[in-house]
Amino acid sequence: MSSASPGDSFVPARGSHRARSGWSRPVIAVLALILLIGSAACGTEGGAVNSGQAGPTTAVIPNLDPVPIGPEPTPVLPSTVRSFDGADVTVNSADRIIAADRYGTLAQTVWALGLGRKLVGRSTGGTFPAVRQVPNVTGGSGSLNVESILALRPSVFLTDTTSAAPAVREQLRAAGVTVVYFDPQRTMAGVVPQIEEVADALGVPAAGQALAQRTTDEIAAASAAVPEQEKPLSIAFLYLRTTAIALIAGPGSGADALIAALGAKDAGTAAGLKEPFTTITSEAMISAAPEVLLVMSDGLTSVGGVDGLEKVPGVAQTPAGRTKRVVDMSDTVLLSFGPNTGRVISALSDAVYGPRPA
Structure with a gap:
């Protein structure tokens, strides 16, 4: 996709008739609009992009508080x-x-x-x-x-x-x-x-049944709204707590289930990791070759942001590292697997693939 900005000029080949006589104003206006749209779709250097093709972005749930299913119930005990x-x-x-x-x-x-x-x-x-x-x-x-x-x-x-x-x-x-x-x-x-x-x-079993049904419905709706892909993305979840604690997720981590809900494949599992979390090495990262890196927001901050993440062994050599395609989300909800799960899937889907059209 073109990376031309709206300020770039279109210059026809020297000696052509159009160069001498000039383009018509309607044609110039259309070309400028095309360049503007192309530039916006490709994103800006170092910033989040909506196309889901490159750059870092944050998956956001507007309110991290779980929504109570109703007024405070009266427990029936014992x-x-x-x-x-x-x-x-x-x-x-x-x-x-x-x-x-x-x-x-x-x-x-x-x-x-x-x-x-x-x-x-x-x-x-x-x-x-x-x-x-x-x-x-x-x-x-x-x-x-x-x-x-x-x-x-x-x-x-x-x-x-x-x-x-x-x-x-x-x-x-x-x-x-x-x-x-x-x-x-x-x-x-x-x-x-x-x-x-x-x-x-x-x-409070009645409140539990109501909350269970609401959560089921939200997960189903969020999963159904995940865009279909011709080829599943490869996503790796990294658990970071400064560079001293840097782990890549594998089977049974919980991240693998979340990644599957996004219609993607867990890069760590696909690379043959056997444990839920394994210390990151250059070999492990290069072998996993993730196209997207999923991290907790506080963990990303602890390593110095996206630039610091690229100093973790092997990250810069992955497709995700080369494009800085990093998705972070609040530690509070990312792997919670509770009543916010549907909202988590929806927010991650928007961050990975781009927001759904209104």
Whole structure:
């Protein structure tokens, strides 16, 4: 596509009749309009582009807060549920809820169920605007802090079996905390069942069913609106926390499921990676050869933005690195796989392929 700008002049070949007699004004106007449209479609150097062909862009959800399904429901308790660790757990009160997992999914779900007022503790991953003043029970390393949990006197603690290490589970059990564990796997198929499981544990199954249906509908609509491609794009998700922690995602990371929802292929999985996350090497990046790089916004900032990302081993040698085709999205929602999932797919689709025509 032409990269001419509206200020460029069209000069006919010397000696031609048209050069001597001049172009008609209507023809010149049409040519100028074509050049203007072509320049706009190709984007501007170093900026985001709408065509989805090159350059960095940010996938944006206007409001990161999950939308409550309705007014605050009244829990019907006690309820006995099967925890993911295999135990049957009876929840007697939902007055003081701590919801803490790596990506903030459980806190988002509690909020979307309409029980946000009862949320007294969250994880670092649960940082959407509405709960920023809610105490954080995870330390600097992202691990759960048992003392912080106990200090908040939770009536029920929601977490998953990855966030709570075995030693933490033993401490919570010894302290008599009512804990319900959930599946830590990030899959599209698991989004709706987990919403219903959280609702059942908190004694609000009707709100859970309504939220599950809304989430199902939003995911279906967002997936259906993803533009069809003759050849699936190759997208790699990179987990970045300064250049000291730079990982490429593979099977089971959750990013693979999100990329599939965009009608694309996960570059890490296609390159033969076996683990959910693998340390980035030049060989791994060049072998994956992604056309698009997907990252969390804070992670991208931690390496110095797009220019800093290109200093990560192998990135500059990939198709995505050469075109700076980088899509970032808020850490709060990108891999949350909760009630915002449909909105995440829609925003990523717009960022990767360009906004849909109005």
